[in-house]
Amino acid sequence: MRETPSTIELRIRRQDGPDTPPYWETFVLPHAPDHNVVSVLMALREHPLTHDGRRVDPVCWDHNCMEEVCGSCAMLINGVPRPACSALIDQLEQPIVLEPLPKFPVVRDLLVDRSAIDAGLRKVHAWIEIDGAWDTHEPPPRIAPQQWAADYLYSRCMSCGCCMAACPQFGAGADFVGPAPLAQVRLMNAHPTGRHDKTERLHAIMAEGGLSDCGNAQNCVRVCPKAIPLTTAIGELGRQTTIQALKDLFGSS
Template identity: 75%
Template sequence: MQAETQSDALPIDEPVTVAAGGPDVLLAGEREACATADRINSSVELRIRRQDYPTSAPYWQSFRLKARPGANIVSLLMDLREHCVTANGEPVDPVAFEHNCMEEVCGACAMLINGMPRPACSALIADLETPIRLEPLPKFPVVRDLMVDRSQLFDNLKRVKAWLRIDGAWDNHERAPRVSPQDWAAQYLFSRCMSCGCCLAACPEFDLGKAFVGPASLAQVRLMNAQPTGRYDKAERLHAIMGDGGLSDCGNAQNCVRVCPKEIPLTSAIGELGRQTTLQALKDLFGGG
């Protein structure tokens, strides 16, 4: 009986040696991982637009510090707070900024990062171009450094009655209104708003000197009008956005939907409100309530 030949087989017990071919033999994912690791292990340059108090002139300061693996802008600022020394070695006051949840649900840490309004907690250092430029969120008064006063945003929410009236129906679950899965899914898109103000910072029509309530408030009108208990005050909300500073002030730039960190369909909400206000105007004209 003829013995089997193994001319093309590799011995199982012998290791296979792969010739080193330099970085060109690395897969694209491996090259990217190596580049990211090198970048994280190196120092990061921060350029921060600072302001000592609301009426003082802004100025820039540069800092250089190491970023931990997986670090975001908030964690980098927290490290800087522990040892706040400029790139020139000058000790300075800690940088003032807001943060809370670290999970992109509260909106407190929103700021301008490399020219883009976004939450700082979800801005990973490894994904940003350096030097990283940090500025306070535009369109809002600066309190100090990266802290801004977003009272105008919350005042506008009050102006459009962005709340639900409690009528006692929820005390008895048998009388509580029911929401279909389809309606719930549609409403959930708008309920993710965390009042960060990014859409307002990007909107060319919103400013402290203007009456426009902004896309965030309009989206909440859309949400509240769709709620079973929110329909009681639907006409009041629509009247609030039919006047000065309301729906007609939107210039349809669509910057808001581009920068929204929660990907809320803001322009869709505004379009739907256009239909609702038209129907409300007809009701007002012909006495339909």
């Protein structure tokens, strides 16, 4: 066990607005057990003093659930993209370096605009059409337990953006939708109701910025905090698009 330090030292990359230059500030807080990065930032918000005693604007960041299911607190912690709420202080190397999640435009300090994820989800039709708001006189669709277990892994995605931050093919100026929306295509295509729109989803990811733009660096699956098998989804979508292309070329069914 590492010796517990008596203080917590934070080095935070700050930025006052979307177009202003970033700068670094260091903060030292008293150590408390069971702190995570979000709770430390909350403590810092109460007394926003730099290590040399200057009073500054409190650090701005995004957080909500505190239990790694909402995905909003993702940031670069000691160089690794991960949710801040599940980053326990006593497991981190000090000084703890906090930077905004890369690849996404900075709004202020550690707060980024992650609407690119939503745009990607819209682009690939990552939802299921309801099969009628009336009684269809049919039993609910059945899913085999084995398939349910495999699909469940993808349903855990919380759109935190860590996979996109680590992806060398995703970023400003690139078309690539990124791993998270692709994994949702894998999930929705397997759903008993969602599979009716499978062709449309596959055609969407066969366009610019789709599956072809994946470079197979596979950083996504390494950094995903929910351990979603993103690269398996990409391989399965490779197979689905290959079959779809053959169907389009030679005629389906």
